Amino acid sequence: MPEKTLKKDILAINQMNSVDAISNQVTNGKNAMPAFGGRLTDEDITNVANYVLNQAEQGW
Known part of the structure; x- marks a missing residue:
């Protein structure tokens, strides 16, 4: 899905900006x-x- 990238701001918008959220998914x-x-x-x-999260911090 083009709108769901692994960039830091998009992770935040999709509430996927924590270890717990990503782990759950x-x-x-x-x-x-x-x-x-x-x-x-x-x-x-x-x-x-x-x-x-580390890769998102580095801007992929």
Whole structure:
């Protein structure tokens, strides 16, 4: 979806600008995104969330 990018401001608009929010979406999925809760460990999911936030801070 073009309007849903991983840029910092867009993450904030979509309320995906925290480890908890991203972790929840990775775990449970949403719309076209599948759930990864059964395939990734909690630590892996937290690492993904932190990676997304760190990359957004750097402007991708």
